[in-house]
Amino acid sequence: MFSYYFRLALVSMRRNPILSALMIAAIGLGIGASMTTITVNYVMSSNPIPHKSDDLYYVQLDSWDPNNAANEPNEPPDQVTWTDAMALMRDAPALRQGAQAKSNLVLEPPGDDERPFMVLARSNFADFFPMFDLPFLYGSGWDRDADEARELVVVLSREINDRVFGGENSVGRTLRLGGQHFRVVGVIDEWSPMPKFYDVTNGPFDEPEEIFIPFNTMVDFQFSRSGNTNCWKAVDGNGFDAFLRSECVWIQFWAELPSQAERDEYMQFLNSYVEQQKALGRFPRPMNNRLSNVMQWMENQEVVDDDAQVMMWLSLMFLVVCLLNTVGLLLSKFLAKSHEIGLRRAVGASRGQLFTQHLVESATIGLAGGLLGLGLAWLGLRGIELLFGDMVDRMTNMDWVMVLAAIGLAIVSAIVAGLYPTWRACNVQPAAQLKSI
Numbered sequence: 001m002f003s004y005y006f007r008l009a010l011v012s013m014r015r016n017p018i019l020s021a022l023m024i025a026a027i028g029l030g031i032g033a034s035m036t037t038i039t040v041n042y043v044m045s046s047n048p049i050p051h052k053s054d055d056l057y058y059v060q061l062d063s064w065d066p067n068n069a070a071n072e073p074n075e076p077p078d079q080v081t082w083t084d085a086m087a088l089m090r091d092a093p094a095l096r097q098g099a100q101a102k103s104n105l106v107l108e109p110p111g112d113d114e115r116p117f118m119v120l121a122r123s124n125f126a127d128f129f130p131m132f133d134l135p136f137l138y139g140s141g142w143d144r145d146a147d148e149a150r151e152l153v154v155v156l157s158r159e160i161n162d163r164v165f166g167g168e169n170s171v172g173r174t175l176r177l178g179g180q181h182f183r184v185v186g187v188i189d190e191w192s193p194m195p196k197f198y199d200v201t202n203g204p205f206d207e208p209e210e211i212f213i214p215f216n217t218m219v220d221f222q223f224s225r226s227g228n229t230n231c232w233k234a235v236d237g238n239g240f241d242a243f244l245r246s247e248c249v250w251i252q253f254w255a256e257l258p259s260q261a262e263r264d265e266y267m268q269f270l271n272s273y274v275e276q277q278k279a280l281g282r283f284p285r286p287m288n289n290r291l292s293n294v295m296q297w298m299e300n301q302e303v304v305d306d307d308a309q310v311m312m313w314l315s316l317m318f319l320v321v322c323l324l325n326t327v328g329l330l331l332s333k334f335l336a337k338s339h340e341i342g343l344r345r346a347v348g349a350s351r352g353q354l355f356t357q358h359l360v361e362s363a364t365i366g367l368a369g370g371l372l373g374l375g376l377a378w379l380g381l382r383g384i385e386l387l388f389g390d391m392v393d394r395m396t397n398m399d400w401v402m403v404l405a406a407i408g409l410a411i412v413s414a415i416v417a418g419l420y421p422t423w424r425a426c427n428v429q430p431a432a433q434l435k436s437i
Helices: 002-015 017-045 082-091 144-149 158-165 215-220 240-244 260-279 294-300 306-335 338-346 351-392 400-426 430-436
Strands: 056-060 096-108 117-124 136-139 153-157 174-177 180-188 211-214 252-256 290-293
Touching: 002 017, 002 351, 017 306, 017 351, 017 400, 056 260, 056 294, 082 096, 082 252, 082 260, 096 211, 096 215, 117 215, 136 158, 153 158, 158 180, 211 215, 260 290, 290 294, 306 351, 306 400, 351 400
Parallel strands: 117 211, 153 180
Antiparallel strands: 056 252, 056 290, 096 117, 096 174, 096 252, 136 180, 153 211, 174 180
16 A cells, blocks of 8 residues: 555656655755754764773863862863873773873884885873774784883784785884884774764864874883873973973873772772872862763763754754745645545545555655755765865764664654645545535
8 A cells, every 4th residue: 555655646746846846855955954964963972982981981180270170160180190190000990991192203114115204193001902992903902011011012003004014914023113113013903983082182083093102112212292281380390201290181091990889999099099199299179080981071071062063953943944844835735636635535535544645745755855855965064074174074974874864854854744734635525625626
């Protein structure tokens, strides 16, 4: 029966091509505008590591200025000092944990055929790789012993391995980074969490780093840093060592705490540690330690921009306006078929059958509008790319979830828009219509 109603819908649409085209265009415009903004918000707010997001916790310690909060109204700094990061790495009770920071390094490929070039590096500890479930094409990450021994090891992204080693298994080979020779221990397969939750502070929609080196190695050789650095008081002394021991925050710190008992124990440790530091003259502010899981941390950092949310709601309001126009067009179309409806009622068609028939026609119009809207949404996303450039290119790709959502939203919207016109059409009195034929 559905196929029969679908064929009737196609016949009806061909019979009134201009009216049908106007309705499809109205729905298509509304779906195109709304899905453009919904897609951006969907990508910005998606869970980048759903199977572990409740086990991974971002650590904050309020070591800031006693007279001013790091962030209003009373938020602790979004990063930690080197002193605190090293203390946590040494003593904090976590299944896995790690300090990390961004660096820029010069990579000198082996041989004389290619010139040195800059790469974006992440300085981290061994737990980074299993904690965030990085997939490996070759080899693996280094272990904790390599952190302690300060070994010169490196993990490459697939892109860098392809560029430097032609995509071959490069584990065991060496390359020169920042003037030092590093041994390759692993090559990461395609990995691009969206948002880049492990370093929201320095750009939640940036590309992942190209290489990964031990954090202690970055400190030992004083490699340049490229992340955010904030200080609430001047560095006491000159040189890199003085900077390390300052109250400047520049390190992101994560801990893997699968159970509530582990989280409670970790928070208790943080509080005890801060009390000890207070006795030494640090941490002048009231106790304000935080543990935030992945989604809480992204919400705290307002990864989803307020402007993007406002635009999404405005586009949905535009969709409602388009549907109101569609209601009027459907009402005009269905009431124009009063003679046909009266004849069908006279030969035995029930109101329920007529109601279903016209809802199928509304859904068909919605399907066509949804397909048009997908094309318009794609154009809208490309326009955002052209307007804002590389900074948004990872937010403007529609996956199959968004494609299905667009089609579903269009069909449901068209059916809702068709409820009143269909009800009016099905209440036509057959006797009155037959007299006028």
